[in-house]
Amino acid sequence: MKPEQVLIANLVAALLLATLAGLAVRGRVLLCRSFAVYVALALTTNRLVTWWPEQFYTSDFWTFKETLHAILMALVALELTVVGLEAFPRARRAGVLALMLIAGVTTLAVASEPAPDYATRVGVLLARAQTGAVWGFVAVLAIASWYRLPLHPMYRSITLGFALNLGVYGMLLSAVGHFGWSAYRYVAALDPAAYAATVGLWMLAAWRPEAAGGSGPRRAAISARG
Amino acid sequence: MIAGVLALLGLCVAVAILARRDEEATERLWAQLLSPMGRRACEALGLRLTAQERAIEFTRQEAREAAKAGEVEKAARLVEAGRLYETQTRLERHRLALLQRMQSALRRRSG
Numbered sequence: 001m002k003p004e005q006v007l008i009a010n011l012v013a014a015l016l017l018a019t020l021a022g023l024a025v026r027g028r029v030l031l032c033r034s035f036a037v038y039v040a041l042a043l044t045t046n047r048l049v050t051w052w053p054e055q056f057y058t059s060d061f062w063t064f065k066e067t068l069h070a071i072l073m074a075l076v077a078l079e080l081t082v083v084g085l086e087a088f089p090r091a092r093r094a095g096v097l098a099l100m101l102i103a104g105v106t107t108l109a110v111a112s113e114p115a116p117d118y119a120t121r122v123g124v125l126l127a128r129a130q131t132g133a134v135w136g137f138v139a140v141l142a143i144a145s146w147y148r149l150p151l152h153p154m155y156r157s158i159t160l161g162f163a164l165n166l167g168v169y170g171m172l173l174s175a176v177g178h179f180g181w182s183a184y185r186y187v188a189a190l191d192p193a194a195y196a197a198t199v200g201l202w203m204l205a206a207w208r209p210e211a212a213g214g215s216g217p218r219r220a221a222i223s224a225r226g
Numbered sequence: 227m228i229a230g231v232l233a234l235l236g237l238c239v240a241v242a243i244l245a246r247r248d249e250e251a252t253e254r255l256w257a258q259l260l261s262p263m264g265r266r267a268c269e270a271l272g273l274r275l276t277a278q279e280r281a282i283e284f285t286r287q288e289a290r291e292a293a294k295a296g297e298v299e300k301a302a303r304l305v306e307a308g309r310l311y312e313t314q315t316r317l318e319r320h321r322l323a324l325l326q327r328m329q330s331a332l333r334r335r336s337g
Binding site for chain 1: 227228229230231232233234236237238239240241243244246247249252253255256324327328330331332333334
């Protein structure tokens with residue numbers, strides 16, 4: 001690993017650790033458990049690659065890590081829908097249906113392309129998976145907006161963070177698929193910055209003090225339904 | 227490359243949705259909707275708009291009959307009255323549609 005890569009990795013690790021601490025201190029782990037697991041896993045894989053690059057700074061480990069991250073991101077979107085919209089059954093059902101549809105289309109798009117080499121896996125398959133994940137988060141936001149549902153500030157930050165990171169990352173990976181490995185230097189330069197910005201946003205959200213009367217309508221909706 | 231463009235488009239849509247959201251107004255609207263007074267106000271708005279829709283339909287029917295009878299001026303006046311009524315109630319109809327959509331989010335089954 002180059003020194004600047006280690007530097008960025010250390011910065012991201014510090015931000016991830018601060019995010020985890022913020023979630024724990026402010027009691028926000030239970031708001032979205034899969035998000036806390038995602039942050040912990042991102043921190044773990046970050047440290048593995050930085051501390052033991054000989055074993056973990058490899059294409060196989062990278063593919064494994066990205067697959068795990070993609071699964072966890074899908075779980076985060078599902079949890080935001082199922083738990084975040086629990087007081088609104090119809091909206092929640094619409095959200096789950098939309099996520100299932102997006103997951104189905106994404107799986108088809110990924111499965112329809114053979115992946116003979118590493119470049120195809122990175123530039124085509126992963127880019128499609130990232131795009132599916134972005135639209136999963138967009139679907140959650142769109143349903144919350146259609147039914148004018150209140151969203152916890154932490155949920156807003158999680159969706160914005162994933163949309164920001166996956167949008168930029170998906171675009172960059174797609175450029176690698178289209179232009180070949182010559183475009184990889186843009187991924188290497190831009191993606192860590194986008195990811196650090198994303199984790200910075202999550203950290204701020206995790207530590208933000210609870211606003212007075214936050215999530216009131218959700219509580220009111222639950223009590224109104226009895 | 228299409229996947230990349232779609233990813234970027236998704237990011238833009240997400241940012242646009244989040245930028246348009248007004249959480250305080252949403253919370254106020256829900257508090258209003260879930261209070262007994264708010265529910266009654268919503269029902270009253272629904273009844274008023276139903277009555278107004280009937281009035282608009284009545285002006286349309288009258289305008290058609292006037293046109294059939296060759297009373298062009300009367301028909302035009304009725305059409306204009308209906309149109310004016312419709313314009314005046316547009317905001318209220320939008321508000322009622324939004325409140326009904328919000329209420330429907332709480333339902334367990336569709337319909």
